[in-house]
Amino acid sequence: MTIGYACLTVGVLSVKxxxxxxxxxxxxxxxxxxxxxxxxxxxxxxxxxxxxIKLMRISSDIxxxxxxxxxxxxxxxxxxxxIFEIGELAxxxxxxxxxxPGQYTVINxxxxxxxxxxxxxxxxxxxxxxxxxxxxxNKIILHIGGAYGDKIKSIxxxxxxxxxLDDGIKDRLVIENDDKIYNISEVLEIGNRLNIPVVYxxxxxxxxxxxxxxxxxxxxxxxxxxxxxxGVQKVHYSQQDRDKKSGSHSSTIDLREFHDYYKEVxxxxxxxxxxxxxxxxxAVKCNNLVGSKKIKKLEDEWAKYKYLVxxxxxxxxxxxxxxxxxxxxxxxxxxxxxxxxxxxIKLSAGHIVNAAEHIWGYFKDGEDEKSxxxxxxxxxxxxxxxxxxKLKRMLFELSIIYNNKYLLESLxxxxxx
Numbered sequence: 001m002t003i004g005y006a007c008l009t010v011g012v013l014s015v016k017x018x019x020x021x022x023x024x025x026x027x028x029x030x031x032x033x034x035x036x037x038x039x040x041x042x043x044x045x046x047x048x049x050x051x052x053i054k055l056m057r058i059s060s061d062i063x064x065x066x067x068x069x070x071x072x073x074x075x076x077x078x079x080x081x082x083i084f085e086i087g088e089l090a091x092x093x094x095x096x097x098x099x100x101p102g103q104y105t106v107i108n109x110x111x112x113x114x115x116x117x118x119x120x121x122x123x124x125x126x127x128x129x130x131x132x133x134x135x136x137x138n139k140i141i142l143h144i145g146g147a148y149g150d151k152i153k154s155i156x157x158x159x160x161x162x163x164x165l166d167d168g169i170k171d172r173l174v175i176e177n178d179d180k181i182y183n184i185s186e187v188l189e190i191g192n193r194l195n196i197p198v199v200y201x202x203x204x205x206x207x208x209x210x211x212x213x214x215x216x217x218x219x220x221x222x223x224x225x226x227x228x229x230x231g232v233q234k235v236h237y238s239q240q241d242r243d244k245k246s247g248s249h250s251s252t253i254d255l256r257e258f259h260d261y262y263k264e265v266x267x268x269x270x271x272x273x274x275x276x277x278x279x280x281x282x283a284v285k286c287n288n289l290v291g292s293k294k295i296k297k298l299e300d301e302w303a304k305y306k307y308l309v310x311x312x313x314x315x316x317x318x319x320x321x322x323x324x325x326x327x328x329x330x331x332x333x334x335x336x337x338x339x340x341x342x343x344x345i346k347l348s349a350g351h352i353v354n355a356a357e358h359i360w361g362y363f364k365d366g367e368d369e370k371s372x373x374x375x376x377x378x379x380x381x382x383x384x385x386x387x388x389x390k391l392k393r394m395l396f397e398l399s400i401i402y403n404n405k406y407l408l409e410s411l412x413x414x415x416x417x
Contacts (some may be wrong), residue, residue, distance in 0.1 A: 001232075001268045002096065003290070004048075004055025005283040006275055009413030011304075014043045019064040027073050033064050034075055038082050045086065049093045049393070052291075053283050054395070055314045056273050057098045057141075060125065067124035087132030096231070096271065097134060100123045100141040108145035109164075110159035115161055126169045135168060136171040137231025140201055143180040144175060144190065151181075153191060163193055170196075171229070179247045182401040183212035184218050191225040198222040202261065203275075207247045219265040221314065229270075237261065240276040249275050252283040252340060255333050264333050285336055293330040299333070307412035309342045311354050311355035316342040329343045352388050353379060356395065356414065362407060392416050 009015040016061070017037045020029055041062060048056060076083070105121045106114055123142050132138075132334055148154050164172070175191055176199040177184040184198075184205050191198040202215050202224040219235055226233045239257055239371050241248040253276050255308040267290065276282045288297050288354040302324060323331055360375060365373075378391040396416055399407040407413070 001270060001272075001290075002036055002054035003267075003274065003286045004053055004057070005279040006057040006094075006100070006273060007045055007059040008279050009044045010281055011044070011411045012047050012280070013408060013417055015040050015047065017059055017061050019061055022065065022068070022070055025065060025070045027249075027261060029072055030064060031078065032074055033081075034062075034079060037062050037064075038086065040136050041085050045089050045093070047280070049089075051280070052287060053117065054094050054335045055096050055098075055273060056282075057100055057273060058128070059347070060099060060101060063124070063128060064126070067121040076127055080131065081227060082142045083128070084133055087134055090132065090160070096138060097129070097132065098139045098141060098234070098273070099129065101125055104270070104344055105142065105145070106145035107142075107161040108148075108154050110148055110157070115357065119165070121171075122165065122169050126166070126172055129166065129172060136229050136392055139174045139197075139230075139234065139322060140172045141174050141176055143178045144187060147181050148334065151186075155186070155243065158190065159194055162196070166215060174199050174230075174234070177208070179199055179204040179207040180239045183206070183208050183210040184222075188218075188225070188257060189249040196225065197227070197233075198225045198235060199236055201238070201275075202248060203238040203249070204236075206240070214264065215261060216264055216266075217266040219270065223270075233269075234271045234273060235265070235271050236275055243399050252276060252278045252343075254340070255285065255336050258286055259333070262286075276294070289332050289336075290395055293332070295324070295327050295330055298324060298330070298332060298335050303406065304409055304411050305339055307355050307410050308338060308414070310358065311351055311412065312334075312347060313342040313344045314351065314354060318346075347388075349383050349385055352391075353383050356388070356391055359395045359399075359407065359412065361397075362404055363402060367398075389416065 017040055018033050019034065041058065044056065048054070063075055065072070101121050105118045107118045109115050109118070122140065122142075127302065129138050129140070143350050144155070144158055146154060161168070174197040175187055177187045182407070184200060187198055190196065207213070209414065222235070223233045237248040237258070239254060241250045253274060272286075274282050282286065284301065288301065302320060306317065315339050320335065323334060323338065356379060360386065364372070378394060382388045384393050392413065393416055396413045397407065399413070
C-alpha cells in the first residue's frame with residue numbers, strides 16, 4: 001500500500017517546473033528548461049524519499065511541448081543519462097511513478113487530426129517513462145474522451161483506436177471514470193472488453209454515478225481488471241470542496257473522511273493517488289494516519305507547521321503544543337484537525353506581525369542597522385494592513401543567507417517559495 005500525490009510539490013525549495021511561450025521556443029531554450037525541470041523532478045524524489053512517499057504522478061510539463069512539433073530536439077538522447085539516473089533513484093527507493101495526459105488527449109474523437117495528436121502525446125508520455133527505465137507497473141492514465149452525440153459509437157471508436165497503439169503504450173495504459181461523460185460501469189465494460197486496468201475515482205463517481213453502490217464495491221470490481229504485470233491496483237481519491245462547484249478538489253484531505261474510505265476499500269492493499277490542492281502535504285498527513293504510530297512523526301510535522309499556524313491563530317498554536325506533550329499518545333486526527341481549523345482562520349495584521357517577530361528572532365542578533373530598519377519598515381506596513389509578501393520575502397532571503405534549514409523547511413514560506 002502506498003499513498004501519493006500528483007504533479008506538484010508544495011512548500012519545498014527548487015521543485016517548480018518551467019516552460020515558455022510556443023513563439024519563444026528554440027532548441028537552446030528547450031535544453032535549458034528540460035535541464036531545470038529534471039533537476040526539479042530529482043528534488044521532488046529526494047523529498048519523497050525523506051518523507052516516505054512511494055507514489056507520485058509526474059507532470060506532463062516535465063518536457064515542455066513534449067509532443068508538439070515545435071519541440072524537435074531528441075531530449076531522450078541528450079538527457080538519457082540524467083533521466084536514467086532519476087529512474088534509478090525512484091526504483092531503488094520503491095517509488096512508483098505515473099503520468100496523466102490532459103483533457104485534449106482524446107483517442108475516440110471522430111476527427112483524425114485530434115486522434116493523431118493524441119497518439120503523439122501518448123508516445124511522448126511512454127517515451128519519458130521508458131527513458132526512466134521503468135517497467136509497466138508505472139502507468140499512463142487516460143480518460144475515455146467525448147460522447148460526440150453517440151456514446152456507443154464513441155466507445156467503439158475508442159476500442160478501435162486503442163488497438164492501433166504501440167504495445168509499449170498498451171502495457172502502461174489504464175483508464176479512469178470521469179465526472180461528466182463515462183461513468184464507472186461504462187469504463188469497467190471497456191476495461192474488461194480490451195483487458196485494460198481501470199482506475200476508480202471516488203469523486204468522479206460521486207458526481208457522475210452509475211448507481212448507488214459503494215466505493216468499496218467499485219474498488220473491488222476495478223481490482224478484477226488488474227493483472228500481475230500491472231502491479232498493485234491504483235485508485236484516485238479526492239474530497240469535494242464544499243465552497244466550490246461539484247467535482248472541485250478540496251484544499252486538503254479531511255482525515256476523518258479519509259479514514260472511513262480507507263477502511264471501506266481495504267486501503268492497505270491498494271495504491272491511493274490523492275488529488276488535492278495541497279498535494280504532498282496531504283500525502284504525508286494520510287501516511288501518518290495509517291502508518292506506524294510514532295509521536296516523532298507528529299513532532300516533525302509540527303516543526304514545519306508551527307509558524308504557519310501561529311500566523312493564523314496563537315490560541316491553536318498553544319493548543320497543539322499542549323496536545324503533543326503526552327509522548328505516550330498518538331493524536332494524529334486531533335493534531336491535523338487543529339491545523340486545518342487554524343488555516344481556515346482569516347489572517348489578521350496582529351497575528352502576521354506576531355509570527356514574523358518569531359522568525360526575525362533567528363536573525364536579529366546578526367543583522368546590521370540597515371537590515372533592522374528595513375525589517376521595521378516592512379513590519380509597520382503589515383501592521384497598517386498592507387501585504388506581508390515583502391516582509392516574508394525578506395525573512396525567507398535571510399533564512400537562505402543563514403542557511404537555516406529549520407526555517408527553509410517551514411511551511412510559513414510555502415506561498416512564496
